[in-house]
Amino acid sequence: MGLLSLAIWTPIAFGLVLLALGRDEQARAVRWLALVGAVVSFLVTLPLYAQFDTSTAAMQFVENAAWIDRFNVKYHLGVDGISLWFVLLTAFINVIVVIAGWEVITRRVNQYMAAFLILSGLMIGVFSTLDGLLFYVFFEATLIPMYLIIGIWGGPNKIYAAFKFFLYTLMGSLLMLIALIFLYTKSGGSFDLATWHALRLDSRSQTLLFFAFFAAFAVKVPMWPVHTWLPDVHVEAPTGGSAVLAAIMLKLGAYGFLRFSLPIAPDAAHEWAWLMIALSLTAVVYVGLVAMVQEDMKKLVAYSSVAHMGFVTLGFYIFIDLGMSGGLVQMIAHGFVSGAMFLSIGVLYDRVHSREIASYGGVVNTMPKFAAFSLFFAMANCGLPGTAGFVGEWMVILAAIKFNFWIGAATATALIFGAAYTLWMFKRVYLGPVVNDDVKALKDIDAREFLMLALLAAAVLWMGVYPKPFTDVMDVSVAQLLKHVAISKL
Amino acid sequence: MIDKISWIVALPDLVLLVMACVIALMDLGVKTALRGKTYVLTLATLAVVAYLQAERALSGATLYGFGNMVVSDAMGNWLKCFATIAVMVTLVYARGYSAHRGMLRGGELFTLSIFALLGMSVMISGNNLLVIYMGLELLTLSSYALVALRRDNATATEAAMKYFVLGAMASGFLLYGMSMVYGATGSLDITAIFKAIASGQIRHQVLVFGLVFIVAGLAFKLGAVPFHMWIPDVYQGAPTAITLMIGGAPKLAAFAMIMRLLVEGMLPLAMDWQQMLLMLSVGSLLVGNLAAIAQTNVKRMLAFSTISQMGFVLLGIMSGVVSGDSLTFTANAYSSAMFYVITYVLTTLASFGILLLLSQEGFESEEIADLAGLNQRSPLYAGVMAVCLLSLAGIPPLVGFYAKLAVLQALVASGQAFHLGIAVFAVLMSLIGAFYYLRVIKVMYFDEPITASSVVAPLDVRVVLCINGGLVLVLGLLPGGLLALCGNAIRQMLGT
Numbered sequence: 009m010g011l012l013s014l015a016i017w018t019p020i021a022f023g024l025v026l027l028a029l030g031r032d033e034q035a036r037a038v039r040w041l042a043l044v045g046a047v048v049s050f051l052v053t054l055p056l057y058a059q060f061d062t063s064t065a066a067m068q069f070v071e072n073a074a075w076i077d078r079f080n081v082k083y084h085l086g087v088d089g090i091s092l093w094f095v096l097l098t099a100f101i102n103v104i105v106v107i108a109g110w111e112v113i114t115r116r117v118n119q120y121m122a123a124f125l126i127l128s129g130l131m132i133g134v135f136s137t138l139d140g141l142l143f144y145v146f147f148e149a150t151l152i153p154m155y156l157i158i159g160i161w162g163g164p165n166k167i168y169a170a171f172k173f174f175l176y177t178l179m180g181s182l183l184m185l186i187a188l189i190f191l192y193t194k195s196g197g198s199f200d201l202a203t204w205h206a207l208r209l210d211s212r213s214q215t216l217l218f219f220a221f222f223a224a225f226a227v228k229v230p231m232w233p234v235h236t237w238l239p240d241v242h243v244e245a246p247t248g249g250s251a252v253l254a255a256i257m258l259k260l261g262a263y264g265f266l267r268f269s270l271p272i273a274p275d276a277a278h279e280w281a282w283l284m285i286a287l288s289l290t291a292v293v294y295v296g297l298v299a300m301v302q303e304d305m306k307k308l309v310a311y312s313s314v315a316h317m318g319f320v321t322l323g324f325y326i327f328i329d330l331g332m333s334g335g336l337v338q339m340i341a342h343g344f345v346s347g348a349m350f351l352s353i354g355v356l357y358d359r360v361h362s363r364e365i366a367s368y369g370g371v372v373n374t375m376p377k378f379a380a381f382s383l384f385f386a387m388a389n390c391g392l393p394g395t396a397g398f399v400g401e402w403m404v405i406l407a408a409i410k411f412n413f414w415i416g417a418a419t420a421t422a423l424i425f426g427a428a429y430t431l432w433m434f435k436r437v438y439l440g441p442v443v444n445d446d447v448k449a450l451k452d453i454d455a456r457e458f459l460m461l462a463l464l465a466a467a468v469l470w471m472g473v474y475p476k477p478f479t480d481v482m483d484v485s486v487a488q489l490l491k492h493v494a495i496s497k498l
Numbered sequence: 499m500i501d502k503i504s505w506i507v508a509l510p511d512l513v514l515l516v517m518a519c520v521i522a523l524m525d526l527g528v529k530t531a532l533r534g535k536t537y538v539l540t541l542a543t544l545a546v547v548a549y550l551q552a553e554r555a556l557s558g559a560t561l562y563g564f565g566n567m568v569v570s571d572a573m574g575n576w577l578k579c580f581a582t583i584a585v586m587v588t589l590v591y592a593r594g595y596s597a598h599r600g601m602l603r604g605g606e607l608f609t610l611s612i613f614a615l616l617g618m619s620v621m622i623s624g625n626n627l628l629v630i631y632m633g634l635e636l637l638t639l640s641s642y643a644l645v646a647l648r649r650d651n652a653t654a655t656e657a658a659m660k661y662f663v664l665g666a667m668a669s670g671f672l673l674y675g676m677s678m679v680y681g682a683t684g685s686l687d688i689t690a691i692f693k694a695i696a697s698g699q700i701r702h703q704v705l706v707f708g709l710v711f712i713v714a715g716l717a718f719k720l721g722a723v724p725f726h727m728w729i730p731d732v733y734q735g736a737p738t739a740i741t742l743m744i745g746g747a748p749k750l751a752a753f754a755m756i757m758r759l760l761v762e763g764m765l766p767l768a769m770d771w772q773q774m775l776l777m778l779s780v781g782s783l784l785v786g787n788l789a790a791i792a793q794t795n796v797k798r799m800l801a802f803s804t805i806s807q808m809g810f811v812l813l814g815i816m817s818g819v820v821s822g823d824s825l826t827f828t829a830n831a832y833s834s835a836m837f838y839v840i841t842y843v844l845t846t847l848a849s850f851g852i853l854l855l856l857s858q859e860g861f862e863s864e865e866i867a868d869l870a871g872l873n874q875r876s877p878l879y880a881g882v883m884a885v886c887l888l889s890l891a892g893i894p895p896l897v898g899f900y901a902k903l904a905v906l907q908a909l910v911a912s913g914q915a916f917h918l919g920i921a922v923f924a925v926l927m928s929l930i931g932a933f934y935y936l937r938v939i940k941v942m943y944f945d946e947p948i949t950a951s952s953v954v955a956p957l958d959v960r961v962v963l964c965i966n967g968g969l970v971l972v973l974g975l976l977p978g979g980l981l982a983l984c985g986n987a988i989r990q991m992l993g994t
Contacts, residue, residue: 027877076900078830078981079907119877141903145894152888155936159944160873167944171936178893178932182925189903189910190918 010071011056012085015095016133019049019102023125026118035117039110042121046106049128050099060092062480065488067138075142079192081199084139089485090266090336093478094135094259097343100467101255102128105248107460108351112247112358113161120161123153124248131256135263140188140199143267147224147260148181154249154257161246169244176237180227184268187220191272205271208497218276221269228261231321232291235314242310243363247354250306254313255347259339262320266332266489270324274493277325284325289418291318296425300432305356305363308433309349312389315422316342322419323404326411327493332486334403337478341388341396341471348385348464352378355457356437360446365436369443374450379438381453381461386434388468390427396471399478507563507570510550510578511619517543518612525605533602537593540608544586544615551579560990562625566687569625573757573836573987577750578619584747584843585615590962591851592739594858594955599737601647610647611743614640618751625762627676627686630755634672634719637751638665641744645736657735664718664728672715678708679764688763695766706770712759713774720752722812723781726805730789733801738857738864741797742850745804746843753839756815761832762991768818775816780920782809783927790934796853796866799934800846803890806931807842811835813924814905817912827911829992833984834904840980841889841897841973848966849886852879855955855963866938871947879953880942882967889970891935892928896974902928904981 009017022045029038061068067086075083087095105124113120130153133146151174159170192199195207209217227234238258242250270277292315299311316338323335355378356371357363372379388395391402401423409416442448453461471478505512521543525536555575562569589611596602617637624630642665646658680686682704683694694700714725721729733741760771786806793799814835818828856863856872856879863869873880889898902924909921955963973980 027881074978075976076978076981078833078904078978078985116873119873145899148894148899152893155939156943159940167940170940170944171933174936175929175933179926179929182929183922185903186906186910186918186921186925189907189921192907193911193913 010069010085011052012069012087012095012136013071014052015049015056015099016085016129016136018052018129019045019099019125019132020129022046022049023122023129026122026125029118032115032117035114038118038121039106042106042125043103045125046099046103046128049125050103053096053099053132056087056092057096060481062089063484065089065484070138075139079141079199080197081141082139083142084200085136086138087136089482090489091135091263092481093336093340094256094263095132097340098128098131098135098256101252101343101347104347104351104460104463105251107456108251108354109246109248110456112354116160120157120248123157124252127153127157127252131260134260138201140191140201140204142199143201144181144185144188147264148178150257150260151177154253157249158241158245161249163244165240166244169241172237173241176227176234180224180234183220184224187217190217190220201267205492207272209273211275211498214273214276214497215279218269218273218280221264221273225261225264225269226287228264229258229317229321230261230314231287231318232295232314233287235291235295238314239307239310242313242350243304243306247350247357250350250354251347254309254350255343258313258317259343262317262324262335262339265321265324270493271489273497275496275498277493278327281325281327284321285415288318288322288325289415291315292322292419292422293425296422296429300425300429302429303365305353305365305433305437306350308365308429309346309353312349312426312429313342313346315426316346319401319404319419319422323400323407326407326415327490328407328410329483329486329490330403331407331411332490333479333482334400334407336400336482336486337403337475338400340478341400341468344464344467344471345385345388345395345397348381348461348468349389351460351464352382352385355453359450362446365433367444368437368447370439370441371447371450372438373442374447375452377458378453378461381465382438383434384465385468386430388472389430391423394469394472396468396475398472399475501563503561504563504568507561507568507623510547510554511616511623513543513547513550514612514616514619518609518616521612522605522609525609528605531602532593532597533605533608536605536608537589540589540612541586543612544582544589548579548582548586551575551582555579555987558990566689567626567629568620568623570623571987572990574622574754576983576987577622577754577836580840580843581618581622581747581750582615584750584847585611585743587847587851587962587966588739588742588746590958591742591847591854594959595739595854596647596737598858599648600650601737601739606643606647607739610640610644614644614743615747618748621751622754624758625688627680627688627691627759630758631669631673631676633751634755635669637748638669641665641748644740644743645732647740648737651737653735654737657732660728660735661732668715668718668725671711671718675708675711675713675715678704678711682708688758691763692765695764705764705767709764709767709771710774713771713778716752716756716759717778719755720749720808720812721805722778722808723785723805726782726785729805730798730801733804734795734798734864738797738850738854738862742847742854745800745850746846749808749839749843753811753836757832757991760815761818772816772818775812776920779809779812779816780923782806782812783924787927787930791930793934794866795864796869796938797864799866799938800849803931803934804846806927807838807890809927810902810905810924811838811842813920814838814908817905817909817917825992827908829985829989830904830911831908832992833981833988834901834908836984836988837904837981838901840984841901841970844966844973845886845889845898845970848882848963848970849890851959851963851966852883852886855879855953855959858954866941868948869938869942870945872942872953874947875949875951876953879963882963883942884939885967885970887935887938889974891932893932894974895971897970897977899974900977900981
């Protein structure tokens with residue numbers, strides 16, 4: 009079994025074992041097994057990075073086996089510089105999520121842990137497949153565990169949120185399915201991505217394909233104006249669910265743009281780039297403003313996610329390698345930072361059971377250690393130099409200014425809004441005198457929470473100070489992709 | 499005199515017939531409420547028959563017997579084999595339920611089931627209009643009696659009445675259409691009809707007139723819109739065990755009947771019947787999915803969902819021939835429909851199996867609300883049910899997804915822009931479908947249970963249910979084998 013298969017199936021196997029395992033009386037054993045599963049799954053992804061050859065844009069660790077003959081579908085895996093980091097990120101966040109749910113989840117622990125482990129395997133599958141149908145299978149299958157996670161362990165309005173999540177994203181992916189079948193027919197019976205990349209398509213087909221893929225990926229990212237499901241879902245989802253959703257699941261959409269929309273329909277991508285840029289700018293500026301007026305911390309971070317993902321799509325569609333790398337770096341950074349933000353909110357929520365900004369104030373007085381972490385993550389969220397958040401945003405803004413000064417200038421305003429809503433929230437929640445008895449009674453974070461936040465903080469700092477390992481891996485692949493996109497298929 | 503070949507062709511069916519009589523006689527002496535001996539003997543018979551059919555299917559030969567009246571080919575034998583297994587599984591699920599409701603006082607459940615299966619077998623292997631019709635009548639007459647098996651229950655009796663009246667009307671349609679075709683072509687033999695039509699000497703008008711009636715009759719039997727109204731009433735009214743009996747295996751036979759009549763018999767008229775099937779399938783997708791949303795009764799909801807699923811099957815059959823030359827596309831289209839029917843039956847068996855399991859001990863699990871909190875009562879059964887529902891909704895990696903994919907692919911492969919539009923429509927309809935399937939999952943997983951009592955099931959039910967639900971998942975991960983099986987069977991039938 010290849011390394012990639014191992015990375016996909018290890019967490020799923022552990023998840024299935026957990027499902028078969030017992031009830032809440034054995035919760036302790038279940039938690040430990042889940043942790044072992046998550047850590048092992050993370051460890052098996054490390055050789056991918058260690059053995060990765062940064063000098064080539066070719067797919068590496070390729071596995072190719074026949075799967076469904078009738079459709080000529082292959083079990084075809086491989087990663088390049090664009091996908092490698094997401095495999096690692098997914099496995100890493102999975103470990104954090106298991107730690108985060110350790111004591112918080114007391115009901116149906118085995119199902120909770122299993123859902124996250126299986127989800128993690130499926131998402132790694134999305135990032136490492138080179139077959140269109142296999143991609144679709146993994147992409148869609150992620151909906152099932154997430155639906156259950158939101159619906160079982162979510163907040164008061166969880167059912168509405170679970171349905172909204174499932175149906176919104178299913179709607180998008182079903183249109184993508186038609187696009188996949190169309191490509192399959194056009195290419196004379198192949199689901200192979202490389203074949204599709206080389207396929208010549210007329211302008212009308214390209215436009216149709218572009219919008220079919222757009223339906224799937226824009227909803228997932230989510231781009232304005234199809235982002236409305238995200239705040240609702242974040243508010244209701246349990247902490248771990250929010251973290252995975254923001255850190256990984258949103259990236260599936262952005263990743264899809266790079267793997268499908270751009271290389272398969274390059275002419276349509278150029279033709280409609282103005283639309284993508286306009287929508288991304290709207291997300292960055294307008295949604296940034298929306299984030300500012302939120303009363304609910306999770307909603308605020310959710311809107312901030314939409315704004316940050318706007319940077320990503322903006323970076324992709326200006327067709328400059330700096331912008332594309334910037335978008336990718338931003339995706340990874342946002343994975344760490346937004347995950348950390350949601351987990352921090354979770355820490356507060358577990359103690360006070362409120363996400364309203366107004367029910368807090370002066371938390372720094374009772375939870376100094378925690379407040380220090382939160383400050384650090386808040387700074388990363390506004391893109392302070394030296395943190396992960398800075399690198400990607402800076403690259404995208406630089407590229408945008410190269411592309412068009414005014415677009416660049418508009419993009420840069422996001423830094424101001426980002427700082428405004430993040431710092432304002434930080435001030436209201438953490439600074440000032442202790443406002444009520446709830447806050448007075450708060451206990452500072454324990455060793456488990458410390459570990460979880462420290463891991464993320466280390467990642468954020470490392471990426472901010474020394475982003476070279478990240479950009480090195482992606483440079484060749486990004487250049488290759490841009491070269492491909494620049495050639496007309498008409 | 500039965501010649502040697504005829505004997506081979508009909509052997510499994512003859513075994514069924516003889517054993518049906520033996521079991522009926524033996525049952526006279528069985529006294530226990532659970533009818534253990536009858537049950538075991540029935541299952542053993544069916545197992546042997548399924549084996550015989552599978553063996554024939556694997557041999558891959560096409561044989562004609564009784565003066566071309568019956569045919570034994572790979573498609574028919576596989577469908578018969580799966581139908582037999584489906585009836586076996588149905589009986590395993592149904593026994594406890596039926597015993598609690600006094601439906602086992604006589605042994606009719608087992609005898610009638612075997613006769614219904616015999617009807618299906620005859621229908622599937624019929625190569626002659628009258629043989630097909632006879633099989634159909636044997637199946638439906640047994641089904642009417644099965645629905646009425648709970649004599650003291652008003653709703654069941656009412657359902658049987660509705661079923662009988664509408665079913666008889668459908669049979670009338672079908673017979674009328676067959677007589678028109680006979681009148682036009684001068685033969686009842688499917689092969690002869692095909693040759694006559696293909697010769698182009700027959701007056702098109704008369705043929706199409708007969709065709710309309712045949713398609714209407716088929717649509718009635720399959721439950722396609724606008725001939726669907728009996729389905730929800732009968733599904734809801736019949737005892738759940740019987741709902742499964744008439745909603746499971748007979749779908750395979752109905753598919754075979756469509757293939758025999760429309761494809762083997764009247765392929766040259768494809769341009770005509772495809773238009774009709776298109777309208778039927780679009781209507782079924784629309785009405786089935788929209789009406790299912792409003793249902794609070796699970797059986798009724800599943801009935802409407804069946805209507806929409808049959809829409810997909812018809813979509814597969816209609817996307818076969820377009821210009822009349824490419825047999826590969828045609829084979830793909832029909833085999834996708836066959837795959838769809840088989841997986842549909844597999845999924846239906848497990849989902850109704852769960853309903854039967856929950857209906858033990860005098861309690862009818864019919865409302866969606868009755869499934870509340872099933873995950874807390876039994877994570878295993880909730881899991882099986884969830885897998886089935888998600889499969890019906892077409893979510894990967896479950897087998898229902900590949901069924902939908904195969905049909906959509908056949909549709910798109912026909913290369914017409916109009917068909918692409920139909921594919922988008924079908925996909926949007928499955929989005930609506932996902933909503934009501936998800937609602938049931940929501941009830942099972944997110945709601946609190948009404949009773950905390952865990953679900954108990956006898957060992958045989960538990961084992962079969964796990965295998966059944968497991969297959970929905972395993973075939974989803976590895977659908978290649980079954981897809982190839984369907985493809986080969988259809989290619990053999992088309993003679994390519």
